[in-house]
Amino acid sequence: MRDKVTLGVDVGTSSTKGILVRPDGSVLRSTVRAHAVQRPYPGHVEMDGRVWWQEFSEIARELLVPGDVEVIAVGLSGMGPCLLLTDAHAEPLRPAILYGVDTRATEQISHLTDELGGEETILDRCGSILTTQAVGPKLAWLAANEPEIFAAGRRIFMPASWLGYQLTGQYALDLHSASQCTPMFDIEELEWFSPWAEALRGSIELPPLKWPGDVLGTVSAHAAHTTGIPLGTPVITGTIDAWSEAISVGAHEVGDLMVMYGTTMFLINTVAEPLRTRSMWGTVGAVPGTRNLAGGMATSGAITAWLRDLFGSPTYPELLAEAETAGPGAHGLLMLPYFAGERTPIMDPDARGTIAGLSLAHTRGDIYRAALEATALGVRHNVTTLVEAGGRIDRLIAVGGGAQGKLWTQIVSDVTGLPQVIPSQTIGASYGAAFLAASAIGDPDIAVWNPPSEIREPNPVLRVQYDELYALYSELYTATRSVSHTLAAQEHRLASDTKERP
Incomplete structure (x- = not known):
């Protein structure tokens, strides 16, 4: 059969x-x-x-x-x-x-x-x-x-x-x-x-x-x-x-926040009524009657893939092991993850990636750890903005390829101070699409399809350290914005000259 x-x-x-x-x-x-x-x-x-x-x-x-x-x-x-x-x-x-x-x-x-x-x-x-x-x-x-x-x-x-x-x-x-x-x-x-x-x-x-x-x-x-x-x-x-990823984990109740770990990082908060802020996107939900306040970072997994290529293509497990050894704070490194400009909440296409604190003593594990922490700091920035705009976070659910390993999600929980639900299936959008298809001809229950497998709890011991790092993260963007914009203008000008050259 x-x-x-x-x-x-x-x-x-x-x-x-x-x-x-x-x-x-x-x-x-x-x-x-x-x-x-x-x-x-x-x-x-x-x-x-x-x-x-x-x-x-x-x-x-x-x-x-x-x-x-x-x-x-x-x-x-x-x-x-x-x-x-x-x-x-x-x-x-x-x-x-x-x-x-x-x-x-x-x-x-x-x-x-x-x-x-x-x-x-x-x-x-x-x-x-x-x-x-x-x-x-x-x-x-x-x-x-x-x-x-x-x-x-x-x-x-x-x-x-x-x-x-x-x-x-x-x-x-x-x-x-x-x-x-x-x-x-x-x-x-x-x-x-x-x-x-x-x-x-x-x-x-x-x-x-x-x-x-x-x-x-x-x-x-x-x-x-x-x-x-x-x-x-x-x-x-x-x-x-x-939004299909959110469907795949049942994140469409008011107070749910889905964080998608992928090439880019995406966040969707289901809200009771339309909310408006210049710093996020107010959208219609994927389920009739729902509304969302959403955010998206321009890069996340794209940075780790870029670093892997620069490092000569070691395996991701190798890099993650080295990043875990590096420990919180990456031995004094701080990265801004704006390698393709940034979407929410700064809405700055001319922002640029920055690595501060580099010395000859730093290793590739330190740099890789700083990249993971940079995306986590970006998530915290988005979460803070969502709450300030009137969003409510009762439950954070992780999804996507990056949610399959422990270190990245643990860093996000440690930096934000929020526990994360790790579902049984983190496949994401294709699984959500399959669920919507099943729903069109039947009445499946996503809680049965994809129950939680574990909760990633934040480490309270690291709270003060990451609060201090987040303050520096916010300060670093402000301090480097003008320089980044000038360099971005030079990049565009040089590319335009090259494009027009016969």
């Missing part, structure tokens, strides 16, 4: 993951396809959207090859908010512009903020000010810098909606993703805000809106032939990966 399963697929920044999950939440099997983003110019981070469908098709074929399963629904998620512009036939016109790590539209952010009545006006309507995370300025950048491509644009997609279209032929976007298309979405009315959307969309047809767990459509004959998924299988609309 064949297992009935849901297929969950997530397109992340560094890989696409696929998973088959049984009705009781147990994982039958999974697979991964690694990929890389393109950085054609400082501040530009892109990816060919065609890769998303290619990898999805390969993953589906691999997972379904044994023929021992019956796929009863398909769940989707992906990094975002991204901007994939296509023509009327849904053919990509250029690589997708990625989420807040792509900082190209700073000029458009400034101009649009002025044109639309200032930050307070936008914040009131949309729940967030304009930042590098927002889709609207990216559209404005295309209109100004690639006018022919923009003029040919007829549809916009994000990874989940792109996969959904390829599977079903249905054009739609989930409400959460739409809420990050600032300033085109009204967060109170839960619909496109025509006056501002019309000013930005050109000839683009804005997608109809659905909840992430709604059934988008069913697998078409062409998609069935390409992927091996049976014709007529239900496909959910899907959403952005961090």
